[in-house]
Amino acid sequence: xxxxxxxxxxxxxxxxxxxxxxxxxxxxxxxxxxxxxxxxxxxxxxxxxxxxxxxxxxxxxxxxxxxxxxxxxxxxxxxxxxxxxxxxxxxxxxxxxxxxxxxxxxxxxxxxxxxxxxxxxxxxxxxxxxxxxxxxxxxxxxxxxxxxxxxxxxxxxxxxxxxxxxxxxxxxxxxxxxxxxxxxxxxxxxxxxxxxxxxxxxxxxxxxxxxxxxxxxxxxxxxxxxxxxxxxxxxxxxxxxxxxxxxxxxxxxxxxxxxxxxxxxxxxxxxxxxxxxxxxxxxxxxxxxxxxxxxxxxxxxxxxxxxxxxxxxxxxxxxxxxxxxxxxxxxxxxxxxxxxxxxxxxxxxxxxxxxxxxx
Amino acid sequence: xxxxxxxxxxxxxxxxxxxxxxxxxxxxxxxxxxxxxxxxxxxxxxxxxxxxxxxxxxxxxxxxxxxxxxxxxxxxxxxxxxxxxxxxxxxxxxxxxxxxxxxxxxxxxxxxxxxxxxxxxxxxxxxxxxxxxxxxxxxxxxxxxxxxxxxxxxxxxxxxxxxxxxxxxxxxxxxxxxxxxxxxxxxxxxxxxxxxxxxxxxxxxxxxxxxxxxxxxxxxxxxxxxxxxxxxxxxxxxxxxxxxxxxxxxxxxxxxxxxxxxxxxxxxxxxxxxxxxxxxxxxxxxxxxxxxxxxxxxxxxxxxxxxxxxxxxxxxxxxxxxxxxxxxxxxxxxxxxxxxxxxxxxxxxxxxxxxxxxxxxxxxxxxxxxxxxxxxxxxxxxxxxxxxxxxxxxxxxxxxxxxxxxxxxxxxxxxxxxxxxxxxxxxxxxxxxxxxxxxxxxxxxxxxxxxxxxxxxxxxxxxxxxxxxxxxxxxxxxxxxxxxxxxxxxxxxxxxxxxxxxxxxxxxxxxxxxxxxxxxxxxxxxxxxxxxxxxxxxxxxxxxxx
Numbered sequence: 001x002x003x004x005x006x007x008x009x010x011x012x013x014x015x016x017x018x019x020x021x022x023x024x025x026x027x028x029x030x031x032x033x034x035x036x037x038x039x040x041x042x043x044x045x046x047x048x049x050x051x052x053x054x055x056x057x058x059x060x061x062x063x064x065x066x067x068x069x070x071x072x073x074x075x076x077x078x079x080x081x082x083x084x085x086x087x088x089x090x091x092x093x094x095x096x097x098x099x100x101x102x103x104x105x106x107x108x109x110x111x112x113x114x115x116x117x118x119x120x121x122x123x124x125x126x127x128x129x130x131x132x133x134x135x136x137x138x139x140x141x142x143x144x145x146x147x148x149x150x151x152x153x154x155x156x157x158x159x160x161x162x163x164x165x166x167x168x169x170x171x172x173x174x175x176x177x178x179x180x181x182x183x184x185x186x187x188x189x190x191x192x193x194x195x196x197x198x199x200x201x202x203x204x205x206x207x208x209x210x211x212x213x214x215x216x217x218x219x220x221x222x223x224x225x226x227x228x229x230x231x232x233x234x235x236x237x238x239x240x241x242x243x244x245x246x247x248x249x250x251x252x253x254x255x256x257x258x259x260x261x262x263x264x265x266x267x268x269x270x271x272x273x274x275x276x277x278x279x280x281x282x283x284x285x286x287x288x289x290x291x292x293x294x295x296x297x298x299x300x301x302x303x304x305x306x307x308x309x310x311x312x313x314x315x316x317x318x319x320x321x322x323x324x325x326x327x328x329x330x331x332x333x334x335x336x337x338x339x340x341x342x343x344x345x346x347x348x349x350x351x352x353x354x355x356x357x358x359x
Numbered sequence: 360x361x362x363x364x365x366x367x368x369x370x371x372x373x374x375x376x377x378x379x380x381x382x383x384x385x386x387x388x389x390x391x392x393x394x395x396x397x398x399x400x401x402x403x404x405x406x407x408x409x410x411x412x413x414x415x416x417x418x419x420x421x422x423x424x425x426x427x428x429x430x431x432x433x434x435x436x437x438x439x440x441x442x443x444x445x446x447x448x449x450x451x452x453x454x455x456x457x458x459x460x461x462x463x464x465x466x467x468x469x470x471x472x473x474x475x476x477x478x479x480x481x482x483x484x485x486x487x488x489x490x491x492x493x494x495x496x497x498x499x500x501x502x503x504x505x506x507x508x509x510x511x512x513x514x515x516x517x518x519x520x521x522x523x524x525x526x527x528x529x530x531x532x533x534x535x536x537x538x539x540x541x542x543x544x545x546x547x548x549x550x551x552x553x554x555x556x557x558x559x560x561x562x563x564x565x566x567x568x569x570x571x572x573x574x575x576x577x578x579x580x581x582x583x584x585x586x587x588x589x590x591x592x593x594x595x596x597x598x599x600x601x602x603x604x605x606x607x608x609x610x611x612x613x614x615x616x617x618x619x620x621x622x623x624x625x626x627x628x629x630x631x632x633x634x635x636x637x638x639x640x641x642x643x644x645x646x647x648x649x650x651x652x653x654x655x656x657x658x659x660x661x662x663x664x665x666x667x668x669x670x671x672x673x674x675x676x677x678x679x680x681x682x683x684x685x686x687x688x689x690x691x692x693x694x695x696x697x698x699x700x701x702x703x704x705x706x707x708x709x710x711x712x713x714x715x716x717x718x719x720x721x722x723x724x725x726x727x728x729x730x731x732x733x734x735x736x737x738x739x740x741x742x743x744x745x746x747x748x749x750x751x752x753x754x755x756x757x758x759x760x761x762x763x764x765x766x767x768x769x770x771x772x773x774x775x776x777x778x779x780x781x782x783x784x785x786x787x788x789x790x791x792x793x794x795x796x797x798x799x800x801x802x803x804x805x806x807x808x809x810x811x812x813x814x815x816x817x818x819x820x821x822x823x824x825x826x827x828x829x830x831x832x833x834x835x836x837x838x839x840x841x842x843x844x845x846x847x848x849x850x851x852x853x854x855x856x857x858x859x860x861x862x863x864x865x866x867x868x869x870x871x872x873x874x875x876x877x878x879x880x881x882x883x884x885x886x887x888x889x890x891x892x893x894x895x896x897x898x899x900x901x902x903x904x905x
Contacts (some may be wrong), residue, residue: 015811025739029810032740036730041695043726047719050704051711054640063706064896067646067699075698076691082686083733090737091680097742098676113516147512148606150671150746157743161672163602163607164511168673181821185746185814187505190433193817256500259771296601 006175016199018155018176021097028089048180050151054309076321077162104137110300111162112145114191116182122211123219128197130182133173133207139171142183143300151185153199161186167268174201185316223308228303236291239313244281244290252314257284271307363435377779377876392476393879395501398462399777400483405450405458405613408490408848411497412445413839420835422799422818423828429725432818436503437519439816441496443506448528449490451762452535452620455627456573457486459565462777464542466870467560469551469888471880474544477555478537478872485534492527495530497522505816507617508583510598510609512591519589525584527539532577535623541574542566551869553888557651560636560868560892561644568658572619572626575662582618583609607672614665624652624758628765629696632718635772636700638866639715640707643893646699653692660689679738686736693729697722712864713787717768720795728753731806749809751778752802760798767794767845774849775859779876782852786844793841868892 005023008030009016017023052063107130108119118126132138142151144164151170152159155178160170184195202210217223228234236245255263256270259282264270273280275298278291298306378395388396399718419438422429458708465473473479496502504513505593513521546559546567586597587609598609637644644650666674666682677805700722709715731753734740744750775781804827808813813824820828829872862871869892873881 012410025743028737029734029740032734032737036727036733039730040726043701044723047704047722050701050711051719054704054707054709056641056708056710060708062641062708064707064894065645066643067649071702072646072649072695076695077693080687080691083690086733086737087684087687090739090741091683094670094742095676096678099737146671147516148509152743152746152814154743154810159671159745162672165606166673169444181812182814183814187509187512187816189437189512190436190503192436193432193814193819208837259509268584289421304434309474 016180017157017180018180019174020153021093021155021172024093027092031089032086035086041080047163053186077218088213097171099171100139101137101149104139104171106135106139106141106205107132108141108143108301108304109151109162110145110304111151111184111188111195111227112300113189114184114195116151116184116195116197117301119220119301120211120335121220121308123223124211128182128195130197130199131207132199132201132202134174134177134203137171137173139169141304142168142170143304145300147188147196148186149184151186152183152185154183155180159185167272171304172197177203177206206244220305220308221312222309224305224307224312227298229305231294231298233306240266246286247311249313252311254314258282259284259286265337268307271310272303275303275306364872374599374779375874376878376884377874378879379778379876381703381879390480392472392480393477394465394473394479394876395879396776397460397479397483398458399740401453401457401461401486404483404486404490405453408445408449408493408790410451411494412442413842415439415442415445417835417839420832423820424825424832425743426443426820426822426825426828427888428818430818433503435818436816437501440505440519440712441493441503444496444502444524444528445493446758447624448531449486449493449622451624451758452531453486454624454762454766455537455631455769456566456569456623456861457482457538459631459766459773460542460562460569460627461774461871463562464566465545465549465870466556466873466881467563468546469886470549470682470868471627471882471885474549475541478665478755479541482534482537482541483809489527489529489534492523493529496524496527501683507613508587508609509613510590510606511604514587515599515601525588527637529581529584536577539570539577543574546570551886551888555888557648558888558891559651561633561647561654562627565626565633565654568654569623569626571621571658572661576616576619576623580620581772583612583616586612601662607669607674610669610672611665612827614668615662618665618668618814619658619674620659621754621757622657624762626657628721628762628769629654631735631765631769631772632700632721633696633824634868635714635718635768636703636896637703637893638693638705638864639712639718639876639887641895642703642707643659643891643895644699645702645705646695647891647893649695650699650787653695655738656692657689660685660692664689666742667736670738671745683736683738686732690736691731695723697726697729711788713784713791714864716774716788716791717764717771720791720798721761721764721768721860722799724764724795725758726731728756728760731756743812744809745773745815746814747809748805748813748815751815755802755805760802764794764798770845770849772864773870774852774876775863776870776875778853778856780852780856781859781863782856783848786848790841790844790848793837793844797834797837797839797841801838802830804830804834835858867894 005027006017008014008023008026017026065196077211106121110117116128118130140151142162144162146164148164149162150159151162156172156174158170158172160168162168178201180199180201182197182199184192195199236243237248239249251266254266257263264281277293278293279288282288378393388400390398415438419435419442422435422438428435448831461479465471499520501519502521503519504517504521508525546563590597590599590604591593594602598604598606600606633644633650664677664682666687667686670679730749734744735750735753808824808827811824813820859875861873861875869886
């Protein structure tokens with residue numbers, strides 16, 4: 001079903017493969033290896049061969065040659081054509097990996113010194129652990145609380161920098177159940193090498209058992225609703241009638257007209273910006289400086305919860321609901337579940353350890 | 360193989376007046392404006408910095424023999440940062456231009472000195488001033504941002520000596536700019552009569568191209584570092600999104616210099632290899648014009664590929680496509696050079712003295728370094744390899760396997776001219792082979808580690824990577840010891856070696872026609888050049904290859 005180039009993992013010295021994309025990328029990798037090997041061998045033969053064939057011998061003077069334009073052109077153009085193949089192939093694969101399928105299950109990952117905090121739409125939270133079902137497209141939305149991190153899962157051949165200040169994303173479809181490593185691969189400070197974790201790819205049944213627990217504090221949207229009230233948002237953003245601020249119902253992914261004449265789509269990035277820096281874009285017909293800045297007041301996790309709540313106000317446009325599998329089966333503790341329950345207990349995260357710079 | 364050097368064993372005989380013995384005392388060195396003395400000052404300085412940087416490398420490899428490490432992670436982070444900062448800014452960038460370039464560029468074009476001798480001395484003082492900051496940082500407790508100083512970590516979060524390190528690099532940058540400026544003016548204005556552009560030795564072409572990058576690129580990294588300092592001290596929002604900045608902006612500014620800087624760190628090495636191969640194959644370099652033009656091509660293209668460091672930062676896919684394409688483009692001139700060096704030996708008369716052994720090593724290692732670069736210009740394969748040991752291995756093949764080996768090749772080639780003495784050829788060949796073996800054992804396993812996913816800049820790693828890491832450390836030990844050997848026999852030769860004579864290799868070029876060591880003004884009378892630098896044969900046969 002996911003038959004592709006995953007057999008490449010069986011080659012000697014090959015790295016394990018656990019997604020379709022990994023097989024595709026590895027086919028290109030081996031092509032590059034083959035080309036490099038051929039070139040290296042040719043050049044080594046040339047260097048060593050010429051050096052010995054034309055080693056200094058008494059009575060054999062060197063023959064002075066000026067050069068050869070046709071030869072120069074040949075050995076410039078042919079390698080370049082081969083490189084164009086690499087360029088085309090690599091770009092094609094990269095491009096495909098950029099756009100997650102519409103119905104991908106969405107999971108949120110917040111990086112901070114030095115941990116990965118994972119939030120599922122059903123409210124489940126984990127630290128340095130990620131559980132995904134086999135054979136399903138999964139989109140990770142990545143955010144950073146502090147410095148630049150990079151989220152990478154080698155067996156899927158995916159990696160993306162997690163840059164503070166905006167959302168990044170990556171997606172994959174795991175093809176092989178197992179327990180695989182997650183690394184932070186952008187240097188982020190003292191404990192960078194401890195910013196690692198595990199992704200568990202579970203079979204369908206196993207996954208639904210794991211997912212059946214749900215979040216202890218309600219779904220992500222419910223958590224967001226709580227924040228919405230606590231932070232006083234609900235006093236101005238009224239649910240069904242026009243308050244001092246725009247109505248948020250049926251807003252998600254819809255066009256919004258701004259007071260400078262532009263129209264933008266109310267996607268995650270727009271909502272995030274409008275929560276943290278409300279004055280950056282003002283909706284047509286509304287005043288600036290009404291809503292306070294929440295930059296530094298809300299964590300990235302809170303923002304994700306709020307956005308989930310806003311999404312939930314726009315029914316039928318929430319692809320992330322795929323994450324909540326319909327079968328809320330009996331509470332059978334699955335092997336992976338215990339561990340996650342333990343992490344859930346500690347999901348109240350320790351305070352960020354950002355020491356102020358000395359000097 | 361049996362080369363006889365026209366050396367005189369009675370080394371103690373009276374030395375003719377030369378740039379080394381014309382004056383004595385520390386003032387004669389610290390206030391000299393002789394390009395050769397300044398080059399020697401640089402040789403000592405960069406060797407000292409190399410040893411500091413190398414010590415950090417050895418400490419890193421020691422730490423990585425155990426998956427959980429030996430030192431605290433904070434300490435390890437300082438090791439790799441100090442290693443990177445010192446090696447890049449205080450060894451690789453000045454290495455060949457400031458030493459061999461300073462010494463031989465004027466001689467090769469028949470000039471008495473560089474165009475601005477006092478600016479040349481200023482450049483050394485700037486270097487020393489920057490190096491003092493770097494050494495202060497080492498002594499005070501180090502910096503832990505990585506040599507790339509990525510914001511907002513460097514501006515807001517790091518607790519280490521970021522400012523002092525930035526000042527050191529900033530100042531040393533001006534040393535690089537002044538050297539580049541001096542070279543460009545010298546090549547334009549100081550060529551001897553008859554030394555036309557198409558007669559310039561390829562080493563001069565390479566240093567000229569390097570000079571262009573130095574003066575155009577280095578100010579930009581200086582700007583990046585100033586902005587880091589401004590944000591760090593005054594909390595102005597430039598890079599940190601919490602105060603309204605953009606972290607990606609830093610990467611654009613930083614790599615706009617630091618990618619071209621990669622070519623500052625390889626072009627002069629390519630120039631050395633062109634000279635050495637021509638000499639020991641007794642041949643005019645095959646496709647001279649193409650080698651010269653490819654140096655210029657690399658210098659220009661190097662400015663438009665910086666975005667390939669940022670494929671996975673979230674920069675626009677279309678931007679990524681353009682940078683990927685241009686990165687393949689820049690590979691062409693490098694390939695042209697490798698093919699031409701190889702073709703130069705065709706129908707030559709090849710001998711295997713130590714400079715040539717290093718040159719062979721250079722071609723092999725640079726080829727691998729260049730080809731593995733293609734894996735990183737290809738966007739899809741860059742994704743899994745980015746930030747792993749594959750990248751570390753790739754750039755060490757270019758920087759160490761390329762530039763350091765070329766530097767050693769050049770030092771062995773010109774040491775008899777610089778000091779007037781010949782070193783032990785047996786030791787030199789032994790060291791060359793050991794360096795080649797140690798280097799490969801150090802860095803080949805790192806390609807595998809990176810492909811398997813081991814991230815770089817990790818103070819601890821999963822136990823399944825231990826075998827490859829121990830192999831790498833074993834290689835590094837061999838490499839480290841092998842690099843000390845030339846230091847010993849070259850120093851020894853300077854004092855006790857047999858006299859080398861003016862032209863021990865039977866090489867062509869103006870530098871081999873003058874006394875060893877040269878006099879202060881190189882030439883008694885300005886030479887008139889009537890032929891190109893590589894007149895190794897009686898006549899050039901108008902014969903076609905293939």
